[in-house]
Amino acid sequence: MGNPVGDRAIVLGGSMAGLLAARALADAYTEVLIVDRDELIGVTTARRGVPQGRHVHGLLARGQQILEEWFPGFTAGTTAAGIPTGDLGELRWYFNGRRLQPASTGLICVSAARPVLESHVRAHVDAVPNITFVEQCDIVGLVTTEDNGRVTGVRVHRQAEGSVEETLNADLVVDATGRGSRTPVWLEELGYARPDEDRIKINLSYTTRHYRLPDESILNGDLSINPVSTPTHPRGAFFSRIEDGRCVLSLTGVLGESAPTDPEGFLDWTRSLPVPDVYDVIKDAEPLDDPVSFRYPASQRRHYERLTRFPEHFLVLGDAACSFNPVYGQGMTVAALESLVLRDHLRQGIVPDALRFFKDISKVIDVPWEMSASGDLGFPEVEGTRSMKVKMGNAYMAKLHAAATKDGRLTRTFMRVAGLVDPPQALMSPRTMFRVFRNSKLEPLDTPQAPETPATDVDTPKAA
Ligand SMILES: Cc1cc2nc3c(=O)[nH]c(=O)nc-3n(C[C@H](O)[C@H](O)[C@H](O)COP(=O)(O)OP(=O)(O)OC[C@H]3O[C@@H](n4cnc5c(N)ncnc54)[C@H](O)[C@@H]3O)c2cc1C
Numbered sequence: 001m002g003n004p005v006g007d008r009a010i011v012l013g014g015s016m017a018g019l020l021a022a023r024a025l026a027d028a029y030t031e032v033l034i035v036d037r038d039e040l041i042g043v044t045t046a047r048r049g050v051p052q053g054r055h056v057h058g059l060l061a062r063g064q065q066i067l068e069e070w071f072p073g074f075t076a077g078t079t080a081a082g083i084p085t086g087d088l089g090e091l092r093w094y095f096n097g098r099r100l101q102p103a104s105t106g107l108i109c110v111s112a113a114r115p116v117l118e119s120h121v122r123a124h125v126d127a128v129p130n131i132t133f134v135e136q137c138d139i140v141g142l143v144t145t146e147d148n149g150r151v152t153g154v155r156v157h158r159q160a161e162g163s164v165e166e167t168l169n170a171d172l173v174v175d176a177t178g179r180g181s182r183t184p185v186w187l188e189e190l191g192y193a194r195p196d197e198d199r200i201k202i203n204l205s206y207t208t209r210h211y212r213l214p215d216e217s218i219l220n221g222d223l224s225i226n227p228v229s230t231p232t233h234p235r236g237a238f239f240s241r242i243e244d245g246r247c248v249l250s251l252t253g254v255l256g257e258s259a260p261t262d263p264e265g266f267l268d269w270t271r272s273l274p275v276p277d278v279y280d281v282i283k284d285a286e287p288l289d290d291p292v293s294f295r296y297p298a299s300q301r302r303h304y305e306r307l308t309r310f311p312e313h314f315l316v317l318g319d320a321a322c323s324f325n326p327v328y329g330q331g332m333t334v335a336a337l338e339s340l341v342l343r344d345h346l347r348q349g350i351v352p353d354a355l356r357f358f359k360d361i362s363k364v365i366d367v368p369w370e371m372s373a374s375g376d377l378g379f380p381e382v383e384g385t386r387s388m389k390v391k392m393g394n395a396y397m398a399k400l401h402a403a404a405t406k407d408g409r410l411t412r413t414f415m416r417v418a419g420l421v422d423p424p425q426a427l428m429s430p431r432t433m434f435r436v437f438r439n440s441k442l443e444p445l446d447t448p449q450a451p452e453t454p455a456t457d458v459d460t461p462k463a464a
Contacts, residue, residue, distance in 0.1 A: 001027060001028070001030075002349075003349065004029055004030045005028040005029060005171075005346055005350060005351055006028070006029050006030070006172055006351060007029065007030045007031060007171055008029060008030065008031045008032070008033065008169065008170050008171055009022075009025040009028075009031075009032045009033075009170060009171060009172040009173075009174065010032075010033045010034075010035060010153070010154055010168055010170040010172070010173050010174070011025065011032065011033070011034045011035070011174045011176055012035055012139050012154065012173065012174065012175045012176060012177050013034075013035075013036055013049075013139075013175070013176040013177040013178060013318070013320075014034040014036035014040050014133060014135075014176075015036075015049065015050050015118065015176065015178060015318070016118060016121065016318065016331075016332045016335045016336075017176040017178075017317055017318020017319065017320070017335035017338065017339075018034055018036070018174075018177075018318070019034070019118070019121050019122055019125045020066075020070065020121070020335055020336055020338075020339035021176055021317060021318075021335075021338070021339055021342055022034050022125055022128075022131050023070050023071075023124075023125055023128065023339065024339045024340075024342040024343040024346060025174070025342070025346065026128045026130050026131050027343070027346065028346035028347075029171065030130060031130050031132070032128075032130060032131045032132070033131075033132050033133075033134050033168065033170075034125075034131065034132070034133050034134065035134040035154065035156060035168070036049060036133070036134070036135060036137065037049050037137065037139070037159070038050075038135065038136065039135050039136055040122060040133055040135050041122070041133060041135065042119075043115065043119065044113075044115055044116050044119045045115050046114070047115065049178075050115070050118070050178075051294065052114070052206075052294060052326070053113075053114040053115045053118070054114075054208055054292055054294070055114070055206040055208045055294055055326075056114075056206075056238040056239075056240060056248050056249075056250035057113075057114035057117065057326075057329070057332065058109065058238070058240075059109070059110050059112075059329070059332055059333065060329050060330065060332075060333040060418070060419045060420050061088055061105075061107035061108065061109075061415070061416070061419030061420070061421050062333050062336070062337065062419055062420035062421050063332050063333030063336045063420075064107075064108050064109075064110055065421070066333070066336035066337065066339070066340060067121065067336065069340075070124070070336075070339070071121070071124040074120070074121075074124065075108060075110060078110050078112060078117075081120070081243070082243050082244060083110060083111065083112040083117075083120075083242070083243045084111045084223055084241050084242065084243070085108050085109060085110050085111065085223075086108075086109050086111065086222075086223035086224070087105055087106070087107065087109070088105050088107040088108070088109045088415045088419060089102060089103040089104060089105035089107065089408070089411050089412050089415045090102045090103070090104060091109060091222065091223055091224045091225075091226060092222050092224065092225040092226065092277065093226050093228065093411070094225075094226065094227040094228060094274065094275050094277075095228055095230055095401035095402075095404075095405075096230050096232055096233055096274065096398075096401065096402075097227075097233060097274035097275055098401075098402070098405040098442070099275075099405060100401070100404045100405055100411045100414070101404060101406060102408060102411065103408030103409065103411040103412040103415070104412075105412045105415050107415060107416065107419050107421060109223060109224070111223050111224060111240045111242055112242055112243055113242050113243065113246075113248060116242070116243055117332075134156070134158075134168075136158065136159040136160070137156050137157070137158045137159065138156060138157045138159065139154060139155075139156055139177065139182075140154075140155040140156060140157055140165060141154070141155045141186060142154060142155070142173065142186050142190070142311075142314070143155060143167050143169075144311060148190040148191055148192075148311065149311060149312060150311055150312040150313050150314075151170070151173045151311045151312070151313045151314035152169060152313070153167050153168050153169040153170050153173070154167070154168050154170065154173055155167055156168055170313075171313060171351070172313050172314070172315070172351060172352075173313065173314050173315075174314075174315045174316070174317065174342075175314070175315065175316040175317070175320050176316075176317055176318045176320060176335075177320055178318065178319040178320055178323075179300060179319045179320070179323040181316065181320030183316050184302065187310075187311075190311060192307070192309055192310065192311065193307060193308075195302040195303050195304045195306065195307055196302075196303040196306055197300060197301065197302050197303070198299075198300070198301040198303070198373075199298040199299065199300050199301075200298055200299040200325070200372075200373050200376045200377070200382065201297060201298040201382065201383055202254055202255070202296070202297075202298060202299065202325050202379070202382060203295075203296075203297055203298070204252060204253070204254050204295070204296040204297075204325060204326070204327065205253045205254075205256075205257070205259070205293055205294065205295050205296070206250045206251070206293065206294045206296070206326070207251045207253075207258060207259035207260070207261060207266065207269075207291050207292070207293040207294075208248060208249065208250040208251075208291060208292055208293075208294075209248075209249055209263075209266060209287055209288075209289060209290070209291040209292075210246055210247065210248050210249075210287070210288040210289050211246070211247045211248075211249065211285040211286060211287055211288060212245060212246055212247070212285065212286045212288060213245075213285045213286075214284060214285065214286065216245075218281055219241065219281065223240065223241050224239060224240040224241065225239040225277045225278050225281065226238050226239070227273050227274055227275050227277070227278065228327070229252050229253075229254055229327060230378070230398075230401075231378050231379050231380065233274040234253070234254050234255070234257065234379070235251070235252070235253060235257070235259075235269070235272060235273055235274070236251070236252040236254075236273070236327065237249060237250065237251050237252065237270065237273055237278050238250045238252070239277075239278045239281065239282070246288060247281075247282075249270070249278065249282060251269055251270065251273075252327055254379060255379065255381050255382070258293055258295070259291070260291070261290065261291040261292065261293050262291075263287065263290070263291065266291045267279070267282070267283065270282060296325070299322075299323060299324055299325045299369075299376065300322070300323045301321075301322045301323075301365065301369055302320075302321055302322065304316055304321060304354075304358040304362075305355070305358040305359045305361075305362035307355065307358070308355075310354040310355055311354070312351070312354065313351055314354060315342070315352060315354055315357055315358075316358075317335065317339075317342070317361060318331075318334075318335045318338065319331055319335075321338075321358075321361060321365070322334065322365045322369060324368060324369065324372050325372045325375075325376055328368065328371065328372040328375065328418070330368040330371075330372060330420070333368075333419075333420050334365060334368055334420075337364045337420070338361045338364055341360045341361050341364060342357070344360075345357055345360070367420070367423065367424060371418075374389075374390045374393050374394060375394070375397075377390050377394070378397075396427075396428075396436070397427075399437070399440035400414060400427060400432075400436050400440070401414075402439070402440040402442050403435060403436045403437075403438070403439035403440040404439075405442065406439045406442075407435050407439045410432065410435055410436065410439070413426055413427060413432050414427065
């Protein structure tokens, strides 16, 4: 480190966004503290503060690249620890009951349970000498200068018996407390405006169960099977082989529909997917737990970049700024991209200017937000304005998915864009458009009819 930007930075929240922000801050501050309400070090199972951790989490290709950039040898380490990897384009992807033509993309899919992936990132962060974890510590509020113009620390309450509220002073505070972030409320209390919020109500559910397969050869070497939910086939699933010879299956329902959590209902719902592959794999597998559900009401974007006043020495990132419909797998990768924005701001050698920082992360958020919001608006029941761009984009994507069932080069192009490696314009190059229109006419498909399965209430609401 050259001249430090400050003595101490505090990161609120030690999940993916907080860990990666801390890594960026460690190059610029003498000391970085990560404060979280949960026990973190050594934890490899789902924890209270990240309840979504029980459900399938795919790390997009760009996210894997950034982890490798922050922590050289990251992927070799996960592989050595028994986490399977594969080529993103060679997974079994199904859209509308048809498999995309497998294609080698060179993009790596690291297939770990979410808490295990986080534990690997955390171990790398813990190895950075000037980063300290403050675990089992509730964040209560901000401390500011008398005129509320600048944040100078955080009020916290450790969970250890007999603890009393204390103040941790900081030269910079970064809020990475996730979707339930209190920053909008804190801003109001301090006399600032709350950010505008966009919400796309998808009313999504994930229902998840883990398995051990009696014989993995049933997968034909494939790492994962993903019949993706679409407007014509709204029931979806993500099935992945993960570490320790285990597999995880998340069933996804949209617009209020949810797979049941009783074992028979869960299996029946799996049978109703547009392709039989997932059912065939799990029907004789050994279940390792009971199904659990999670409800995700709406994608939520807080437009901090539109504010004109914001306390100095205070930033917000990760799900606290934007929480994406999880089926697109974007949240962790956007958090990783934002850590690079933070690094670039810190490289200027001064405390990041919050409003400029928010403008820069909003550029990172724009593309994935537009991709997921447009996809959701493809469901006619989802509320929202459908611009001509959205309508044409969705019509084109349906053709592209159809054409990619015959043309692996299109699978490759699509995976690079969906993986946030290439910009969406790559889907519209003349060569790609030619391939799409040449290959998108398909013979009708005999799709298995989904048997009627009653929608059930989910039983594990997100603690936001
Ligand atoms: C069902 C589901 C599936 C998902 N699948 C994917 C996927 O496939 N790929 C992907 O990239 N993303 C996925 N996501 C999104 C992903 O989980 C998040 O984007 C990612 O965890 C980054 O979030 P974060 O670090 O900003 O916040 P979070 O992960 O929500 O973490 C917030 C942290 O702050 C702590 N905290 C909060 N409040 C306090 C407090 N008052 N005091 C102390 N500590 C506090 C919590 O303990 C927690 O550690 C999925 C999300 C859901 C809901």
